[in-house]
Amino acid sequence: MFKTFIISALLATFTLPLLLQYTNAAEQTNVPATLAKPVSDQIALDADFLKEKINSSIGLTVVKVEETALPGIALLVTNQGLFYASYDGEFFIQGKVYNLGSTVKDIGEESLAKVRLEGLKSFEDNMIVYKAENEKYVVSVFTDITCGYCRKMHEKMADYNARGITFRYLAYPRAGIKDQNGNLTQGFKDLRSVWCSEDNATALTKAKSGTGIAYRICEAPIEAQFKFGRQIGVSGTPAIILSNGMMVPGYQPPEQLEELLKNT
Structure with missing residues (x-):
């Protein structure tokens, strides 16, 4: 049957x-x-x-x-x-x-988990990483500068890191790559500027705190990361990919994310 x-x-x-x-x-x-x-x-x-x-x-x-x-x-x-x-x-x-x-x-979900893990390998050298000193867990997070919950999550980065959680950020401009007129969206240009900065981790922290973004242009994989996100089921930010390839959409407080990782 x-x-x-x-x-x-x-x-x-x-x-x-x-x-x-x-x-x-x-x-x-x-x-x-x-x-x-x-x-x-x-x-x-x-x-x-x-x-x-x-x-x-x-x-x-x-x-x-x-x-x-x-x-x-x-x-x-x-x-x-x-x-x-x-x-x-x-x-x-x-x-x-x-x-x-x-x-x-x-x-x-099981099939997508495999695709996520395989795809993440190609971006390992192009993520913005906030490494925990006593690393126990690693999560890969699709983020956008203008996303309120992304900013809230980033504000607590010290707490995540203290719990042994390393963050690896990928870019996901929520407005897409180009607008209806075919021009690059502001979200794309801002994320590209961050990724192209000499110290992109500091640049992303400043951008999310609203202190400004220095305009930069380089061959940053913003579009490739965005397209990969769409392929694996990302529809909004933040979107957290766990080490087993499973995806957790939305903001997770430090203690809640730690508990989830302990039981994964």
């Missing part, structure tokens, strides 16, 4: 009933046996085909395709985040899929 799943669909009003009809088809006496088979029995997963179909249909670039325990449904890691699709590419699903086994499990 297939395990039960909860699907939050992009077009939930008709996508879910259509998916469920495969399991009910065998009970319908007026449906030919060949049509009553589940999609997974008719079509094998072809990653290249699905990548091309999704790209040509809605313009998404699919980075990775994986099978799921849900028959006929594949997991898609794209340049815009995580989605699901039927093997034939006829149905596209946005949202989370849960396995209701012995424990409730988000089946997409």
